[in-house]
Amino acid sequence: MMDIKIAEEFMIKLIAEASKYGFEECEASYSDDITMSVEILKGEVSSYEQSTSQGVSFRGLKNGQMGYCETSKFDDEAVRYMLESASENCEVLNDEDREFIYCDENNKDLFFSQTTEAYNKNTYNRFAELGLALEKAILALDSRIEAVDYLSIDCSRGPVLIINSKGLHSYRDSDGVSIYAGCRATDSDGSIKSGGHYWIGNDIDKFDMDAFLAKLSENILGKMGARSCDSGTYKAVFTNEAFMQFMSAFLSNTFATVMQKGLSLLAGREGEKIASECLTLKDVPMYEDALTKVPFDDEGVLTTEKAIIDKGVFATALYNLKSANKAGTASTGNGFKSGSTIGVSPTNLLVVPGEKTFDELCAEAGEGIIITDLSGLHAGVNAISGDFSLLCEGYLIENGKKGRPVEQITAAGNFYEIIKNITAVGSDIINIPAGMGEFFTPSVLVSEVNISGEA
Amino acid sequence: MLSDNDVLKILDAAMSTTADFAEVFQEEKSTKTVSLLNGRVIRAGTGYNSGTGIRLLAGTNCVYVHSNDNDIESLLKLAQEASHAIKGISRGEIADISPLIHTSATNIDIDPMNVAKSDTVGYLRNASEHALAYNGLITQVAAGYAATERLVRITNTRGVNKEDSTKRIRLSFETVATKGNEKQTGRVAPGTMRGYEFINEYPLIEKSEECCETAMRMVNAGYAPSGKMAVVLGNGFGGVIFHEACGHALEATAVSIKNSYFTDMLGKQIASEVVSARDNAKIKGEWGSYETDDEGNESSDLLLIENGILKNYLVDELGARRMNCKPTGCSRRQNYSYAPTSRMSNTYICNGESDPKDIIANTEYGLYCTQMGGGSVDTSTGDFNFAANEAFMIRDGKIAEPVRGATLIGKGQEILKNIDMVGNDLELSAGMCGSQSGNVPVTVGQPTIRVSSILVGGRDSE
Numbered sequence: 001m002m003d004i005k006i007a008e009e010f011m012i013k014l015i016a017e018a019s020k021y022g023f024e025e026c027e028a029s030y031s032d033d034i035t036m037s038v039e040i041l042k043g044e045v046s047s048y049e050q051s052t053s054q055g056v057s058f059r060g061l062k063n064g065q066m067g068y069c070e071t072s073k074f075d076d077e078a079v080r081y082m083l084e085s086a087s088e089n090c091e092v093l094n095d096e097d098r099e100f101i102y103c104d105e106n107n108k109d110l111f112f113s114q115t116t117e118a119y120n121k122n123t124y125n126r127f128a129e130l131g132l133a134l135e136k137a138i139l140a141l142d143s144r145i146e147a148v149d150y151l152s153i154d155c156s157r158g159p160v161l162i163i164n165s166k167g168l169h170s171y172r173d174s175d176g177v178s179i180y181a182g183c184r185a186t187d188s189d190g191s192i193k194s195g196g197h198y199w200i201g202n203d204i205d206k207f208d209m210d211a212f213l214a215k216l217s218e219n220i221l222g223k224m225g226a227r228s229c230d231s232g233t234y235k236a237v238f239t240n241e242a243f244m245q246f247m248s249a250f251l252s253n254t255f256a257t258v259m260q261k262g263l264s265l266l267a268g269r270e271g272e273k274i275a276s277e278c279l280t281l282k283d284v285p286m287y288e289d290a291l292t293k294v295p296f297d298d299e300g301v302l303t304t305e306k307a308i309i310d311k312g313v314f315a316t317a318l319y320n321l322k323s324a325n326k327a328g329t330a331s332t333g334n335g336f337k338s339g340s341t342i343g344v345s346p347t348n349l350l351v352v353p354g355e356k357t358f359d360e361l362c363a364e365a366g367e368g369i370i371i372t373d374l375s376g377l378h379a380g381v382n383a384i385s386g387d388f389s390l391l392c393e394g395y396l397i398e399n400g401k402k403g404r405p406v407e408q409i410t411a412a413g414n415f416y417e418i419i420k421n422i423t424a425v426g427s428d429i430i431n432i433p434a435g436m437g438e439f440f441t442p443s444v445l446v447s448e449v450n451i452s453g454e455a
Numbered sequence: 456m457l458s459d460n461d462v463l464k465i466l467d468a469a470m471s472t473t474a475d476f477a478e479v480f481q482e483e484k485s486t487k488t489v490s491l492l493n494g495r496v497i498r499a500g501t502g503y504n505s506g507t508g509i510r511l512l513a514g515t516n517c518v519y520v521h522s523n524d525n526d527i528e529s530l531l532k533l534a535q536e537a538s539h540a541i542k543g544i545s546r547g548e549i550a551d552i553s554p555l556i557h558t559s560a561t562n563i564d565i566d567p568m569n570v571a572k573s574d575t576v577g578y579l580r581n582a583s584e585h586a587l588a589y590n591g592l593i594t595q596v597a598a599g600y601a602a603t604e605r606l607v608r609i610t611n612t613r614g615v616n617k618e619d620s621t622k623r624i625r626l627s628f629e630t631v632a633t634k635g636n637e638k639q640t641g642r643v644a645p646g647t648m649r650g651y652e653f654i655n656e657y658p659l660i661e662k663s664e665e666c667c668e669t670a671m672r673m674v675n676a677g678y679a680p681s682g683k684m685a686v687v688l689g690n691g692f693g694g695v696i697f698h699e700a701c702g703h704a705l706e707a708t709a710v711s712i713k714n715s716y717f718t719d720m721l722g723k724q725i726a727s728e729v730v731s732a733r734d735n736a737k738i739k740g741e742w743g744s745y746e747t748d749d750e751g752n753e754s755s756d757l758l759l760i761e762n763g764i765l766k767n768y769l770v771d772e773l774g775a776r777r778m779n780c781k782p783t784g785c786s787r788r789q790n791y792s793y794a795p796t797s798r799m800s801n802t803y804i805c806n807g808e809s810d811p812k813d814i815i816a817n818t819e820y821g822l823y824c825t826q827m828g829g830g831s832v833d834t835s836t837g838d839f840n841f842a843a844n845e846a847f848m849i850r851d852g853k854i855a856e857p858v859r860g861a862t863l864i865g866k867g868q869e870i871l872k873n874i875d876m877v878g879n880d881l882e883l884s885a886g887m888c889g890s891q892s893g894n895v896p897v898t899v900g901q902p903t904i905r906v907s908s909i910l911v912g913g914r915d916s917e
Contacts, residue, residue, distance in 0.1 A: 041712065047517045048540045050533070053792055054523060055504065070502045072523040081503065089499035092572045096495060124540055149714040149835065184714065184835045192716070194835040231681055261492060262595050265636055340500050376840035379829035380862045384631070384638040389679075389862035389912045391840035408838070410862050410912025412681070452681035452912040 004030065004159060007056060010074035014082060015165050018060050021083040025101035026060035027164035029298065029337065037154040038127035040135045042147075045128045057340050058082045061101055065093035068340045097260075100321040102299050103166035110170040110296045115157055118203035119175045122155040126204060130179075137209060138183055141217050144224070150182040150196070155204075160298070168300040174292045177204050178433075181216060187224050195220030200433060202291050219372075222395070226405035228453040229396060235368030236411070236449040237361045237397065240430045242371045243351070244441045247281070248434055249377045250386060250415040254308050255334075255344040256323035263384050265416065266314055274314045275419035278354065278444075281309040283318065283334070285347035285437075292437040294347040296333065303333035303347055309419075318344050336436055348437035351444075354425035361426050361445045363400040369451060370394040370402060371411060386415035389452075409453040421447040456481050456618075457507075459552050461527045462610045465509060466549055468534035470612060473543030474511040474518075476772075477534075478611040478750065481507050481525075482791040484603065489572055491598040494583040496576055506791040509534050513543025515776050519794035550614035557618045558746035560754070562739050563650030567602035567624050570651045575600050578654065579628075586630050586663040592671050594638075595631040596663075600624070600654075609751035619747040623648050623896060625885065628663055632670035639676075639859065641669030642826075642844070646742035646885030646896060653740075669826065669845050672857045679846060679861035679913030685821030686863060686909045687814055687849065692827050692884035694899035697732065697804050699832040700839040700867030705759055705767075706785075707774020707797040708891055709834040716837045716868045717765060725765045726871035729807050732760040734769060734785065736800035742885040743802075743898040745787075749795040752784040759802075771797040789893025796892045803900030807877025811903035814876045816852040822861060822911055823847045823854055830863075837866035862912040870906055878903035 011028035018026040032054040039047035057070035060083075067089030069082045135148045157175035162168060182196035197216040199207055238246060252258045259267035266274065285294040285303035296302050299321050307315040319327065320335030320342055336345040362370065372394040381388040389412040396403035426442040433439075457465075462479050469477035483505040490498040506523035507530055520537045522529060579598040586596045601624070608618045627644040643662045647653040688696060701717075709715035717725060726732075736754035738744050745754050750772050758766045770778060771786035774797050787798040815823065823846060830841030843861040847854050883900035 041515075044516060045540075045542065046515065047519065047794070048537075049519045049521075049794065050536065051521045051792060052524065053506070053521075068498070068500045070500070070504075072504045072506065078503075085501035088572060089501060092489065092499050092576045093496045095497045147713065149712055192836050194833055262631070262633075263638070265638075340502065341498060375833075375838070376829070376831050376842065376862065379831070379842040380840060381842075382639070382860070384640070385636070387860045387914075389842070389860050389914065391838065391862065391864045391912070408864065408866075408910065410681075410840075410864055410910070412860065412862070412912055412914045450681070450914055452910065 004161060007054065007074055008161060011056060011163055013079055014058055015163065017079055018083060018165070021087045022062050023060035024062060025165050026058065027101050027162065028056055028058050029160065029162040030054065030056045031158060031160045033156060033158045035154060035156040036122060037152055038124065038131055040131035040151040043132065043135065048124060058086055060086050061099055062087065062090040064098065065090045065095060066099040067093065070340050097322055097326050100325070101164050101166055102301065102321055103164060103168040104300060107300070107302060108167050108169065110300065112172040112295050114293060115173050115175045116202050118205065119157060121204050122177060127153040134181060134209065137213055138181060138216065141213060142221055144185040145220065146184050146186055148181055148183045150180065153179050162298060162300065170296060170300055176200060176202050176291055179207060183220055185220050193220060193223040193226070195223060200291065223405050223407065226393065226407040228408045229406045229451065230454055231452045233448055234451050235365040236446045237365055237368065237370045238444050238446060239370060239372045240428055240441050240443045241432065242374055243444050244432050244439045245374045245377055247441070248439065249381045250383060251346065252383060254317055256317040256319045256327060257344045259317060260323055260326055265386065269314050270316055272314055273312050274416065275309050275312040276422040277312045278422050278425045279309055279419055280307055280311055280352040282307050282350045282352065283346045284350050287348040287350060287440065289431065289440070290348040290437050294436050297335045298337050298342060299331065299335035301331045301333045301335060306332060318346060320344050346435035349435060349439045351425065351441040353427045353429050353442040356424055356426050358426055358428045358443050361424055361443055362397050362402055364424055365397045365445055366400050368397040369406065370397055374411070388413060388415065409451050412450045412452065418446055423447050456608050457527065463552060465530055465534045466612055468531050469509055469511050469538050470546055470549055471535065472538040472541060473546055474513050474538065474541045475543055475547035476512040476612055478510045478609060479507065480749065480791055481608045482605065484605045484790060485568065486601060486603045487568065487572065488601045489575055489599070491579050491583055493587060493596055494580045499572060508791040508794070509537055510794055511537050511541045512773065513541045515773065516542050517773055517794065521791050547612060549612045552610060553614045553616045555616050555618055559620045560739070560744040560746045561620065561622045561648050563622060565651035567622060567651045568604050578659070582628065582659040582663045585660050586667055589664060589667045590671060592632040592634060592674060593630050593667050594633040597629045599627040607749065609749065611751060615751040617747050617751045619745065621648060621745060623742065624653060626654065626657065628659065628666060630663065630666040630670045632674040634674045637674050639670050639673035641666035644885060647740060648742060648744055649740040673845060673859045676857040676859040679822065679858040679911060681911060681913045683908050683910050685818050685905060685907055686911065687818060687821060687823045687903065687905045688901070689825040690878065690880045690901055690903045691882040692899060693824060694803055694884065694901035695827050695830060695886065696841055697901060698799060698802055698899040699830050699841070700870055702799045702802045703832055704834040704867055705769055707768055707770040707778060710768050711774040711777035715834045720765050723765055724763050725868070726760050726763040727874050728763045729877045730760055730763050730871060730874050731805040732803065733758055733805060734799055734802045736785070738801050741801050741883065741898055742896050743800040745800065748784050748786045749788045750786040752782055752786065754800065755784040757783055769797045769799065771795060787892060787895045789895055793892040798890060798892065798895055799888060799897050801883060801898040801900065803881065803883060804877065804902065804904060806879045806881045806902050809876045809878050811878040811880050814878055814903055814905050815849060815854060817876065818849045818852060818905060821849045823849050832867055837868045839867050840864045858913065860914055863909050864912055865909050870909065873907045874904050875907045876905040
């Protein structure tokens with residue numbers, strides 16, 4: 001197998017040759033994604049996949065413009081191809097904003113390896129055995145569960161190496177395991193319900209099957225008898241999972257890159273109150289409970305912990321070097337590769353939990369609705385204006401308690417109004433992969449959401 | 456690409472235990488992109504990616520391994536590892552490799568990979584500047600261009616040895632209108648398998664004005680109402696509803712494991728009698744077309760629904776094994792890093808008999824969606840959701856005020872039965888479809904149709 005040393009030699013060659021093509025500064029970045037996955041269907045391993053996907057991308061500055069090129073081939077011909085292509089790209093660019101190839105003199109050599117010993121436990125046999133046992137256990141939960149249509153156990157690890165002409169040498173790696181199961185059940189009226197659950201971690205031994213089954217069972221059997229509900233304005237508890245989905249759909253409004261393109265209503269509003277005092281949203285690169293910690297970004301800038309929304313006040317946008325320079329401020333260490341170019345991404349996100357349990361949030365609502373899942377987030381939201389209208393499901397809240405399940409309804413409103421109308425934040429924190437790490441959030445209570453259902 | 460001899464070695468290694476079938480999929484892909492914001496080029500990229508996928512089947516058991524290290528020794532090692540993971544009964548036969556057959560659905564006069572980026576930039580800048588000057592409400596214009604060249608070779612133990620090449624172009628143009636805190640967009644994103652002549656012929660200036668008009672109308676529009684009502688879906692991208700709510704449920708990926716509400720429904724009435732639909736991968740130069748699918752079968756023009764009766768499913772090799780039928784030439788994958796599976800190509804509702812004007816005139820009250828956004832569907836339950844990017848109210852058989860923020864939800868199996876009028880103005884529209892085997896180019900399409908009742912989730916109650 002090709003190893004990172006071959007890639008590094010190729011990158012050194014690229015950087016050495018770049019000046020011959022007129023590049024003033026340049027950078028090469030390598031990543032590899034090594035994965036293994038097992039899928040289970042009807043008592044058999046239906047699919048086993050193993051892969052490695054590596055690539056090198058180059059970016060170089062010429063007359064103030066940054067040209068990009070990427071390849072999966074690391075030979076001499078590729079050196080020429082990369083530099084010629086990046087050079088052609090520089091010639092057509094006319095970006096007004098200054099681009100950077102960066103190296104902090106005090107932090108030239110950055111290294112952070114978090115590949116775990118436990119990763120070696122991830123073998124085909126281990127995954128197959130666990131998957132088959134899990135499928136059997138799910139089917140044994142309830143006679144209404146007809147099939148586990150999708151059950152996969154995946155693991156992946158990968159290094160990221162970045163070197164540049166200013167002397168930066170940055171390396172980080174991470175690993176992880178995930179389990180997902182989706183099943184199908186038949187309701188008493190013959191209609192089909194589907195539900196699933198996931199687990200993420202970095203030690204397969206820490207997978208708690210009983211806890212997983214309990215949650216999965218709630219996610220599917222809880223839907224039995226679900227039907228629409230009356231249209232109207234409801235108090236709503238967004239479960240931790242639904243709130244994570246919701247916040248993720250609008251998060252890019254806090255990216256300086258999006259603001260500077262005129263696509264965020266938060267532009268120029270740092271320091272202003274934009275949300276309820278209950279809401280504090282932080283970017284915590286080294287969050288203790290995070291599976292993936294991120295001490296530095298892809299531009300060689302050290303990351304820092306900061307509040308994005310601090311007790312309702314929009315504290316700071318997320319910046320990379322380019323957007324920070326344009327705004328006359330410093331990078332927040334959020335410059336990460338997105339596609340081939342450097343964009344902005346959060347590291348580990350945290351909605352700071354409150355003190356109330358989920359049941360206490362329902363009690364506080366009295367009458368209302370619990371939203372457990374939102375669909376169509378890629379289509380049913382206007383990320384710029386904040387307007388959304390989304391297919392959702394959940395439960396009614398009756399007399400302060402979780403009531404009957406509801407489906408075939410939409411929740412509509414505006415992101416900026418919803419975050420102002422959060423009246424309580426729960427304590428039931430969960431983590432879901434997002435950004436460069438995970439999103440940690442509890443459930444929240446919102447005073448007003450428009451629900452469309454029956455008449 | 457590897458030599459036939461090396462490919463045979465890989466197949467041998469893959470079949471060394473109990474697989475009954477093995478396949479080697481080789482791919483090379485190059486891309487060229489530019490993005491403009493307000494007439495300035497803010498991004499220009501070039502990329503090359505190549506890799507190999509090796510698939511082993513033993514009955515319905517599948518092992519897939521892939522790597523972009525194309526060194527023969529590495530691939531042989533990978534094939535051997537794969538052979539240890541397959542759980543079959545006995546070793547299958549390896550047929551002689553046939554002479555290579557080359558196919559292509561690409562229909563090209565001017566090769567987009569040879570056009571200088573500066574030409575494309577000039578074209579996009581011109582339209583961007585035109586749109587920016589169109590009206591004071593237009594505050595931003597984004598334009599993008601991507602050209603892709605893909606060469607794949609599929610060799611399997613049945614002797615199949617085929618190479619297929621495609622070149623595709625996708626253009627995108629989006630305008631933003633701003634009024635106070637409100638921002639709305641208008642967008643076109645045509646795609647083609649024709650050459651750069653498509654760009655030369657495409658009326659981008661005219662289309663840029665339409666984008667501005669949509670964005671301006673929507674920024675001035677009130678919220679859509681909530682409730683069940685008749686919905687008229689405009690032609691072209693309106694077909695995304697059929698794609699999501701019906702097409703995905705006809706793929707073997709769902710049907711073969713009974714995860715679709717259309718399982719065991721062949722020959723049965725699944726839609727109203729005015730509905731016929733096809734999945735046709737053979738339309739020359741169309742964005743979603745191809746000649747040879749990603750497991751080496753010839754593509755097809757498949758009748759899915761005829762006068763409401765279900766005629767065919769979309770079936771790949773693995774699905775065929777589960778469903779005990781033949782593959783239909785619809786197996787696709789984003790690239791070598793995905794095992795192939797049943798996917799759509801150019802999928803559309805066929806022309807009906809109604810004049811679109813009569814459809815509107817016959818609707819007393821309802822919603823007219825002229826531009827759809829995306830959506831999604833759960834093929835087991837049928838639950839779907841779609842966003843309308845541009846919509847108008849219909850009152851007394853006439854198109855009335857524009858409304859924004861409408862989402863359509865329902866059950867796929869019900870909506871098909873509720874289509875009560877089908878127009879005669881079929882149009883196709885390019886999109887990207889994401890599913891198990893990644894993102895693949897598809898077109899959706901339909902004439903103007905009316906659905907007698909859909910739940911519209913808006914913000915205003917009337």
